[in-house]
Amino acid sequence: MTRLVPNRRAIIISAAIAVVTVLILLAMDRPPICECGYVKLWHGQINDSGNSxxxxxxYTPSHIIHGMIFYALGWLLFTKWGWGGVDGQRWGLALAVALESAWEILENTPLVIDRFRSVTANWGYSGDSVLNSAADIGWMAFGFWLALRLPVKLTAALALIGEVVAALAVRDNLTLNVIMLLYPVDAIAQWQAAGMAA
Structure with a gap:
């Protein structure tokens, strides 16, 4: 199977997209780091001021899964459907970084922040710090790299494990977030709320 191995130019452009995203988020007045004044490698609460x-x-597993999904999308576009010819296969990572960066910018707009607060398990969500958004882009790139290196079945198994573990731990994950953002389901909201009350 042909792999989407980025060349040096694609990696540089991917990094440039990430840097521009950070600058845009700073221009949007997103806090550079947690307003608590310190940086943690891991924050395990989803409904307090340190979330995101x-x-x-x-939500890190969700971003890793984004990378796996974006790898699959790039493979479809550049390999299966042949967009961009052989050289197009080098641009899967840049496409993935561009998509993740666009999401990070959109996710930090008042419209989406308010949507998260009103329909997802993130009732206290106030948007991401710039550090968290940059890390999310990095985690997505890690997911892309895993999909590049691992067999498809193992990649899918890791994505499924990430979804199940997050659902069991905090009653939220990528699938539930997408459902609740696009078409909120009362039963899911009640189940998530019961977890917060426990």
Whole structure:
């Protein structure tokens, strides 16, 4: 199977996209780091002021899975459907970083922050720190790298494990977030709320 191995130019452009994203988030007045004044490698609470402010949290698996999904999308576009020819295969990572960066910017707009607060398990969500957004892009790139290196079945198994562990630990994950953002389901909201009350 042909792999989406980025060349040096694609890696540099991917890094440039990430840097521009950080600058845009700073221009949007997102806090550079947690307003608590310190940086943690891991923050395990999803409904307090430290959520989405540090390097990793319970939503990190979602961003790793983004990378796996974006790898699959790039493979479809550049390998299966042949967009860009053989050279197009080098641009999967840049496409993935561009998509993740666009999400990080959109996710930190008042419209999406308010949507998260009103329909997801993140009732106290106030947006991401710039550090967290940059880390999310990095975690996505890690997921892309895993999909590049690992067999498809193992990649899918890791994604499934990430979803199940997050659902069991905090009653939220990528799948539930997407459902609740696009079409909120009362039964899911009640189940998530019961977990917060426990």
């Amino acid at each position: 402010q540090h390097i990793s949290d319970w």
